[in-house]
Amino acid sequence: xxxxxxxxxxxxxxxxxxxxxxxxxxxxxxxxxxxxxxxxxxxxxxxxxxxxxxxxxxxxxxxxxxxxxxxxxxxxxxxxxxxxxxxxxxxxxxxxxxxxxxxxxxxxxxxxxxxxxxxxxxxxxxxxxxxxxxxxxxxxxxxxxxxxxxxxxxxxxxxxxxxxxxxxxxxxxxxxx
Amino acid sequence: xxxxxxxxxxxxxxxxxxxxxxxxxxxxxxxxxxxxxxxxxxxxxxxxxxxxxxxxxxxxxxxxxxxxxxxxxxxxxxxxxxxxxxxxxxxxxxxxxxxxxxxxxxxxxxxxxxxxxxxxxxxxxxxxxxxxxxxxxxxxxxxxxxxxxxxxxxxxxxxxxxxxxxxxxxxxxxxxxxxxxxxxxxxxxxxxxxxxxxxxxxxxxxxxxxxxxxxxxxxxxxxxxxxxxxxxxxxxxxxxxxxxxxxxxxxxxxxxxxxxxxxxxxxxxxxxxxxxxxxxxxxxxxxxxxxxxxxxxxxxxxxxxxxxxx
Numbered sequence: 001x002x003x004x005x006x007x008x009x010x011x012x013x014x015x016x017x018x019x020x021x022x023x024x025x026x027x028x029x030x031x032x033x034x035x036x037x038x039x040x041x042x043x044x045x046x047x048x049x050x051x052x053x054x055x056x057x058x059x060x061x062x063x064x065x066x067x068x069x070x071x072x073x074x075x076x077x078x079x080x081x082x083x084x085x086x087x088x089x090x091x092x093x094x095x096x097x098x099x100x101x102x103x104x105x106x107x108x109x110x111x112x113x114x115x116x117x118x119x120x121x122x123x124x125x126x127x128x129x130x131x132x133x134x135x136x137x138x139x140x141x142x143x144x145x146x147x148x149x150x151x152x153x154x155x156x157x158x159x160x161x162x163x164x165x166x167x168x169x170x171x172x173x174x175x176x177x
Numbered sequence: 178x179x180x181x182x183x184x185x186x187x188x189x190x191x192x193x194x195x196x197x198x199x200x201x202x203x204x205x206x207x208x209x210x211x212x213x214x215x216x217x218x219x220x221x222x223x224x225x226x227x228x229x230x231x232x233x234x235x236x237x238x239x240x241x242x243x244x245x246x247x248x249x250x251x252x253x254x255x256x257x258x259x260x261x262x263x264x265x266x267x268x269x270x271x272x273x274x275x276x277x278x279x280x281x282x283x284x285x286x287x288x289x290x291x292x293x294x295x296x297x298x299x300x301x302x303x304x305x306x307x308x309x310x311x312x313x314x315x316x317x318x319x320x321x322x323x324x325x326x327x328x329x330x331x332x333x334x335x336x337x338x339x340x341x342x343x344x345x346x347x348x349x350x351x352x353x354x355x356x357x358x359x360x361x362x363x364x365x366x367x368x369x370x371x372x373x374x375x376x377x378x379x380x381x382x383x384x385x386x387x388x389x390x391x392x393x394x395x396x397x398x399x400x401x402x403x404x405x406x407x408x409x410x411x412x413x414x415x416x417x418x419x420x421x422x423x424x425x426x427x428x429x430x431x432x433x434x435x436x437x438x439x440x441x442x443x444x445x446x447x448x449x450x451x452x453x454x455x456x457x458x459x460x461x462x463x464x465x466x467x468x469x470x471x472x473x474x475x476x477x478x479x480x481x482x483x484x485x486x487x
Binding site for chain 2: 019021023024025026027055056057058059060063064067068086087091094095098099
């Protein structure tokens with residue numbers, strides 16, 4: 001089950017002026033507050049933040065909305081940003097990297113990827129979970145042609161960062177659609 | 178009354194001369210800014226002059242006089258830039274003030290706008306996008322995504338006023354041919370200025386102890402611009418200036434911030450400014466200038482490698 005939140009809907013309710021631009025910290029804090037309320041009222045473990053109708057997001061707003069939301073989100077809850085364009089992805093990536101955070105993103109017209117702090121191993125393991133589907137460490141190690149230790153390290157890091165779901169030794173992609 | 182001669186060319190260096198003539202801040206005498214012979218003002222000059230008027234008001238000084246330019250075309254441009262609309266609030270104006278309303282024709286991308294709260298930053302962002310897209314890609318040969326980056330940089334620059342100055346400020350964006358530099362190449366110039374507490378006072382609680390007696394305006398600017406220091410402990414802070422710096426340097430542009438008695442500049446290859454100018458005459462708050470030049474088809478230019486007109 002997925003909760004989809006359109007950022008433009010939130011902006012209409014919270015913004016100081018009608019706008020397609022997510023700028024300034026107060027705006028970001030207000031939007032994040034509304035998102036947190038919606039998440040708290042939902043039983044869905046995964047929340048998709050839909051940036052499709054947003055034009056500009058600046059660094060301050062990206063920090064307030066995405067970075068602070070990830071820091072405040074409880075265990076067992078997952079956040080995905082979707083329909084992000086190139087510059088939105090750049091801003092989100094920048095603010096998350098600075099704070100050692102990461103999020104799953106669905107760019108406009110592109111496949112799932114990770115924004116924020118990552119490594120080549122984490123990117124490869126993330127891609128493997130998506131491509132190979134749910135599996136345990138041994139299966140994914142075989143898929144990646146890595147050692148079990150290296151695979152386990154990458155998968156556990158992905159799970160800790162809530163970029164994949166880990167349950168009973170099985171690593172599963174986040175539900176994206 | 179002390180007469181302050183406004184230079185013929187009121188730009189960043191022109192402000193240094195104005196601050197020198199004021200002779201210390203806050204001044205003890207009533208001031209008369211004499212701009213009758215002034216021929217041209219950059220957005221930096223406009224916003225800095227308004228900052229002087231606002232700063233005097235906030236310091237409790239007597240309302241200064243401003244003798245406006247005598248040349249009709251200069252007065253007309255100052256009106257178009259939105260200067261007189263705001264100056265009337267802080268100066269006793271002397272001279273024939275044109276009735277012309279601020280507009281965006283001929284290079285005024287963003288007439289002077291007050292930055293008092295986050296709502297004003299939203300207004301700036303909403304108003305700059307279309308003219309920025311037109312000028313950046315159409316005249317400066319920047320790639321299409323530069324418009325969003327430019328908008329973000331302007332947003333962050335304006336937010337610095339709201340978040341750190343402790344008072345309101347001013348923003349303006351113009352495009353013009355820069356004859357003094359770059360062989361007359363086209364540039365877009367962002368200016369954001371306020372008469373607030375400045376970088377030294379803003380960062381003192383988190384940074385002054387480290388520097389001891391060496392803590393001054395220059396060290397404060399260096400801490401903010403080079404090391405990304407913010408007065409907030411929140412690790413998400415301090416990213417605005419870092420982002421502005423990254424974008425502008427990608428475009429081979431120039432960023433300078435004057436605060437108190439110092440000015441820190443990231444000097445591009447085409448300029449011969451000094452990175453850190455200290456011992457300038459005191460001026461309140463902080464004044465940021467960003468210069469983005471027409472691209473030469475190399476770094477920062479269009480992905481298709483189309484060359485500029487220089």
